[in-house]
Amino acid sequence: MIINTYTVKAIASLAPDANFRTGNGKVIWDSPDIAQPSEADIITKASELEAEYDTLQYQRDREPDYPNLAEQFDLLWHAIDSDTLDKTSDFYTTLKAVKDAHPKG
Numbered sequence: 001m002i003i004n005t006y007t008v009k010a011i012a013s014l015a016p017d018a019n020f021r022t023g024n025g026k027v028i029w030d031s032p033d034i035a036q037p038s039e040a041d042i043i044t045k046a047s048e049l050e051a052e053y054d055t056l057q058y059q060r061d062r063e064p065d066y067p068n069l070a071e072q073f074d075l076l077w078h079a080i081d082s083d084t085l086d087k088t089s090d091f092y093t094t095l096k097a098v099k100d101a102h103p104k105g
Contacts, residue, residue, distance in 0.1 A: 001042065006050045055105070058104050061102040065102070072094075075094060078090065078091070079091040
């Protein structure tokens, strides 16, 4: 079994109250009173977590392109103030451009 971030998160998810550590490519189980998940269960859970992470890549791609929240609130305020809070407002078109550049799945 390869020990990586997904493996560690999988073990923590499968045995949330357990204490364990990793070293030399192995899991060292420090909770004798808690059953250690099987390697198959760990691998399955790690694969699920990695797939979930990959599915949300569009969110991580969008984040740096969005204006900061202060700018978004300013765009929103101006759209409301000018009575143009619709799909033609700078607020909408700015955020829509980011979403279009980084579509879901």
